[in-house]
Amino acid sequence: ATPTSIMVGTGRGAELGVLFRKGEALQLLKDAKVVAVDKTGTLTEGRPTLTDLEVANGFQRQNVLSRIAAVEAKSEHPIARAIVEAADNEGIAIPDITDFESITGFGVKAHVNGELIEVGADRYMRKLGLKVDVFSATAERLGNEGKTPLYAAIDGRLAAIVAVADPIKETTPDAIAALHNLGLKVAMITGDNRRTAQAIARQLGIDEVIAEVLPEGKVEAVRKLKAAHGQLAFVGDGINDAPALAEADVGLAVGTGTDIAIEAADVVLMSGNLMGVPTAIALSRATIGNIR
Ligand code: ADP
Numbered sequence: 344a345t346p347t348s349i350m351v352g353t354g355r356g357a358e359l360g361v362l363f364r365k366g367e368a369l370q371l372l373k374d375a376k377v378v379a380v381d382k383t384g385t386l387t388e389g390r391p392t393l394t395d396l397e398v399a400n401g402f403q404r405q406n407v408l409s410r411i412a413a414v415e416a417k418s419e420h421p422i423a424r425a426i427v428e429a430a431d432n433e434g435i436a437i438p439d440i441t442d443f444e445s446i447t448g449f450g451v452k453a454h455v456n457g458e459l460i461e462v463g464a465d466r467y468m469r470k471l472g473l474k475v476d477v478f479s480a481t482a483e484r485l486g487n488e489g490k491t492p493l494y495a496a497i498d499g500r501l502a503a504i505v506a507v508a509d510p511i512k513e514t515t516p517d518a519i520a521a522l523h524n525l526g527l528k529v530a531m532i533t534g535d536n537r538r539t540a541q542a543i544a545r546q547l548g549i550d551e552v553i554a555e556v557l558p559e560g561k562v563e564a565v566r567k568l569k570a571a572h573g574q575l576a577f578v579g580d581g582i583n584d585a586p587a588l589a590e591a592d593v594g595l596a597v598g599t600g601t602d603i604a605i606e607a608a609d610v611v612l613m614s615g616n617l618m619g620v621p622t623a624i625a626l627s628r629a630t631i632g633n634i635r
Pocket residue numbers: 382383415418419420422423447448449450451462463464465491492493533534535536556557558581
């Protein structure tokens with residue numbers, strides 16, 4: 344492609360809300376075979392709400408909710424906000440905590456009035472040596488509904504299963520259909536529960552799911568998909584997406600995402616949703632494809 348065609352394509356992209364930070368991205372995108380997408384905040388709104396809370400025998404709902412909300416009040420994860428909001432909405436007082444700790448990709452813990460409260464994914468409970476079998480039927484149902492099951496332990500005893508649900512962005516189904524129409528495969532990479540991720544993927548017609556990925560595992564997932572499919576574009580919004588954005592042939596950041604993701608990306612989607620991806624690929628094909 345000539346410098347002039349790159350300039351014209353970049354200008355057209357800007358009009359369409361697709362900011363090419365590197366001219367190279369406009370040249371490469373036409374050859375993309377697979378689009379790998381982060382789930383939370385990219386496919387979904389990134390604003391989950393609490394949908395379920397079931398306590399184990401001997402525990403009381405309000406008591407458990409106040410304790411887990413107290414711990415989550417110190418966390419920045421979207422899941423945390425959902426739990427704190429639920430407690431607020433129910434008018435439940437949130438006690439003070441000490442010794443807060445966040446275990447990335449697993450969960451959070453803290454002391455509340457001398458009790459140790461731990462909240463997180465099933466793998467966090469397993470790490471603590473706790474069995475979550477009593478809730479396995481509930482967890483299965485929640486996962487199949489596309490909800491994320493979490494667990495709470497109080498002083499080392501399993502106290503509750505909690506679920507949050509994050510609505511899919513209105514534009515996501517059309518964007519995936521458009522990518523399929525352009526002949527691309529769509530893959531999801533997420534730290535979320537496998538069953539939950541698969542339910543959402545099924546609903547959206549996503550071709551491949553890599554779930555329960557630890558933050559540092561996203562790069563490896565990108566490499567794996569690249570080896571299997573060829574040229575890869577990755578779309579993400581979070582701090583933990585930055586390495587994957589850099590690793591991809593083309594990294595596209597959702598414009599509403601974190602600064603760190605935007606800085607690591609080659610392309611910024613000003614619309615704040617996935618629709619910019621098929622737009623960018625079509626533009627690359629139109630600009631570069633026509634000129635050679
Ligand atoms: P993602 O951004 O895809 O959700 P993370 O690595 O941030 O990936 O989190 C992976 C999983 O770890 C979450 O789905 C959740 O089960 C658990 N987790 C992380 N942070 C928290 C938290 N503050 N409270 C409860 N669970 C958490």
